[in-house]
Every structure is written in C-alpha cells, then in structure tokens.
Amino acid sequence: MMNTLTTALCTTLLLSSAALTTTNTEAAQFVAADNSPGTQVCMAVSSNKRLQLYATMRDLRISKTTVTNKLRCNNLSIAKFAGTYGFNKTAKYLNLETTTGTSIQDLAKLDQQTIMIVAGSK
DSSP: HHHHHHHHHHHHHHHHHHHHHHHHHHTEEEEEOOOOHHHHHHHHHTTHHHHHHHHHHHHOOOOHHHHHOOOETTEEEHHHHHHTTTTTTHHHHHHHHOOOOOOOOGGGGSSEEEEEEOBBBO
C-alpha cells in the first residue's frame, strides 16, 4: 500500500513538473512565414518531434551539420532557437546543448495563446 502511494505521488510530481516545463511551447503557436527550405526545417524543429525533423531533413537533403552550423531560425542560431522555446527533443536529435542558458519566464503570461511567425535563413 505504501509503495503504491509513493509511486502515485512520484508520478504526480513528475507529470506536474513536465507540464510546467512544456507550457512554454504550448502557449505559442508556430506559423511558417514562407515555404523556403530553411523555414521548413525551422518548423520541423518547432514541432519538437524527432521523426518529423528527420523526415524534413531527408526530403530536403539537408544534413545535420548544415542545420546546426548554418541554419538560423528567426535570426537565432538553431541551438538558441531550440533552447529559447524548449524544443528539447529536436535539439537532442541535432546533438545541441540547450540547457546551458538561463532564462526567466513570466508564468502569468503562459495562459495566453501566442502566434509566432517562423522564418528560416535563405
């Protein structure tokens, strides 16, 4: 009985902390500025889905090296873009370190739906 209660409590705490860390991306809706290859990859990064990013890069014949070294999303390096908006899964797929920066989030503004226009470098 005690193990079940402890497991349930730990699961609740983990889910609560996961919800707090993912609210950043849920509060914003990302919309492509155009249909350029750079923007398509930036949108795939913003999906935070490794398979979608992989498929987009494969279809466009763009390597991880090109994405990580040359692509800029909204005038940010791909690492800064992923880190700013919490795209940890796609950042991990690209072997980017996004946890070294420090940021302050206004928790009162998280409930608002924000539309972000995403543009990749040309």
